Amino acid sequence: MNEITPEIIENVCLEKGAxxxxxxxxxxxxxxxxxxxxxGETADIRLFTHKAGRGxxxxxxxxxxxxxxxxxxxxxxxxxxxxxxxxxxxPHQLKLKHQIxxxxxxxxGLDGTYISEVIPSAAEYGYRNHARFSxxxxxxxxxxxxxxxxxxxxxxxxxxxxxxxxLSELQDKxxxxxxxxxxxxxxxxxxLIQPKLTKADISIExxxxxxxxxxxxxxxxxxxxxxxxxxxxxxxKMVGLIKKHLNLSGGETLxxxxxxxxxxxxxxxxxxxxxxxxxESAAAIKDARLNIxxxxxxxxxxxxxxxxxxxxxxxxxxxxxxxxxxxAHPSVLASICQNPPRNLVYVACDPSSLARDLKILLGGPFxxxxxxxxxxxxxxxxxxxxxxxxxxx
Numbered sequence: 001m002n003e004i005t006p007e008i009i010e011n012v013c014l015e016k017g018a019x020x021x022x023x024x025x026x027x028x029x030x031x032x033x034x035x036x037x038x039x040g041e042t043a044d045i046r047l048f049t050h051k052a053g054r055g056x057x058x059x060x061x062x063x064x065x066x067x068x069x070x071x072x073x074x075x076x077x078x079x080x081x082x083x084x085x086x087x088x089x090x091p092h093q094l095k096l097k098h099q100i101x102x103x104x105x106x107x108x109g110l111d112g113t114y115i116s117e118v119i120p121s122a123a124e125y126g127y128r129n130h131a132r133f134s135x136x137x138x139x140x141x142x143x144x145x146x147x148x149x150x151x152x153x154x155x156x157x158x159x160x161x162x163x164x165x166x167l168s169e170l171q172d173k174x175x176x177x178x179x180x181x182x183x184x185x186x187x188x189x190x191x192l193i194q195p196k197l198t199k200a201d202i203s204i205e206x207x208x209x210x211x212x213x214x215x216x217x218x219x220x221x222x223x224x225x226x227x228x229x230x231x232x233x234x235x236x237k238m239v240g241l242i243k244k245h246l247n248l249s250g251g252e253t254l255x256x257x258x259x260x261x262x263x264x265x266x267x268x269x270x271x272x273x274x275x276x277x278x279x280e281s282a283a284a285i286k287d288a289r290l291n292i293x294x295x296x297x298x299x300x301x302x303x304x305x306x307x308x309x310x311x312x313x314x315x316x317x318x319x320x321x322x323x324x325x326x327x328a329h330p331s332v333l334a335s336i337c338q339n340p341p342r343n344l345v346y347v348a349c350d351p352s353s354l355a356r357d358l359k360i361l362l363g364g365p366f367x368x369x370x371x372x373x374x375x376x377x378x379x380x381x382x383x384x385x386x387x388x389x390x391x392x393x
Contacts, residue, residue: 009032012045013041015039016039022034022035023037033054033056034056041066041069044059071087072087080151080153082156082158086379094120098118101373118375119234125379126161127232129230129231130228131156135175138174140167140180154171162185162191163182177195184211186214191211192222194206194224208224209223210287218266219291220291227261228263234376242268243271245369248268248272250273253275253276253315255318256276257278257320258279261287265292269298272297274297275298276312278301278308306329306332310338318345322346327353327357340365342390344391349383361389366392368389369390371385
């Protein structure tokens with residue numbers, strides 16, 4: 001059977017797209033989201049899929065390149081669609097991320113909110129401590145998000161050197177599984193490979209239940225199921241920003257909600273009288289117990305935040321909210337508004353969820369001190385954002 005030749009559309013003008021790192025093209029019968037473009041460019045595109053008036057395409061030739069266009073550092077760029085911004089200069093990537101946050105705030109009715117410039121990552125490549133590979137015929141790689149084709153990747157430019165070393169040792173040997181997670185410390189020789197690999201020709205140890213990494217000199221245990229920030233130097237910058245805003249003097253009670261493995265609780269505990277860390281995940285709580293060993297002023301609570309936050313009425317001097325991408329539970333926001341801490345930090349990986357939740361908090365007793373984006377994810381459209389709030393009263 002002959003393979004169907006993808007449709008090529010020539011000389012289209014690329015427009016600003018949705019907040020997903022893609023540009024768009026508006027045609028008479030459909031709107032296409034475009035990978036590999038920059039707004040204002042004229043280009044030829046290859047169509048991947050389209051239905052119901054929408055579709056996806058990729059830039060294959062640029063006729064009028066943007067001044068911000070650069071040659072991607074990775075030979076897999078385009079075939080692999082994990083890095084949406086590699087063709088864009090890094091300073092302009094930061095501007096685009098700032099625009100993404102601003103657009104989400106405007107959609108939520110928070111027009112006019114001042115958003116600080118995005119704090120850049122010192123490392124534009126080689127920063128990630130966690131990779132999830134797809135495997136096809138024993139070859140490790142990633143799946144193109146549009147064509148769904150598997151792309152073999154022998155070296156990923158955004159992963160740290162430890163992950164790439166493991167990748168080179170395992171390439172062509174992992175036919176026994178379809179997915180593989182590799183986590184490798186950025187600051188020490190500790191790693192985790194899941195699932196356990198049993199083939200005789202694999203010499204590297206796998207199946208570890210946890211690994212260890214360092215943040216600000218503290219050793220953290222992270223199990224396979226637990227979350228940990230993927231960019232260590234940027235995570236350390238975030239801790240400094242949070243510490244500065246909370247203005248801790250040593251006598252406060254800090255509640256760390258959605259605490260994970262205890263990262264913020266541990267690193268801020270020297271500046272508090274008492275820290276209450278709330279986390280639902282059993283795996284993360286197990287890690288946190290190890291991570292707080294020898295720290296007497298941290299109390300761990302395994303629970304959904306919405307089930308226990310109201311118990312601390314009158315006790316919270318400071319609060320950190322670091323929920324998942326979907327944002328904080330509505331009852332958590334309601335409880336915080338009824339029992340406001342003096343200072344609040346909301347850590348968000350999704351600008352849309354952040355804007356939605358801030359609308360509620362600012363409609364209550366809080367005012368916004370600063371919104372500070374931190375680029376945890378260079379070469380992608382993703383961005384971490386800190387919202388720093390104070391109680392008006």
